[in-house]
Amino acid sequence: MSLRPLRPEDIAAARALWQATPGVGLSAADEPQALAAFLARNPGTSFVAESEGRLVGTILVGHDGRRGLIHHLAVAVDQRRTGIGRALVEAGLSALRRQHIDKCHLMVFADNAEGAAFWSAIGATRRTELNLFSLSTTSR
Template sequence: MPESLVSFVAFEPSHIAPARSLWDGSEGVGLSSADEPPALRSFLLRNPGLSFVALQADQVVGTVLCGHDGRRGLIHHLVVAPGNRRQGIGRVLLRRGLAALFSEGIQKTHLLVFKSNASGLAFWRSVGAEERTSLALFSLATQNAG
């Protein structure tokens, strides 16, 4: 990856629309209401300086959303545009996100990958992520909590 061609900057609200476009066109990325612009703005404000974008000619070609609850980090949407893959961009985004989380005292970070996302699974295995097959994931809608 020639450094002059790709730059890495903090994910700002101005990057939301092009990031959404990247995610919409990327196989294996699950989107929900939590990925709508108002929710993303709120996420970025709650987790300043933890998320990053890769820019090439002022175009968003990669993203990573990182946040934490004070105890554990969580990575969302580490995505690189298909034409920019296998150049180390995803690894740089990951390193920057992990370093930012570590600077806030976060020792471990989790992420979710669809079992059908073969390229995503391969990437996470290649960077040494531990696949936690002994865990089951559950979700609850907060609107039904009463």
């Protein structure tokens, strides 16, 4: 298994993995053109894992100059529990550290028990004192 930065030419394979992964929610922000723009704004912070020429994991990471945000972490079902997820997280966090970002947030769907268990197992802190709100920029 090898890790490398996520490149625009990986977007189709990454989207296919996300679509096949329970607990990953996709939106218009995950369309190819939007993802290419995201990668251009956040160079070197997102990664893929490859095994035998196949994309088997991804992490999509960005920041706003103050806090990082992990948008998607996914590992192919047949490759789980091999350390790929942990390696992808460490690569993303290291990239943020190099850009002087000292904290990273992520969101997990409330019904994604497997995802919540993974994040807890690697030391992520569940924030129960916060509520998440969303606003659409297009419906105003």
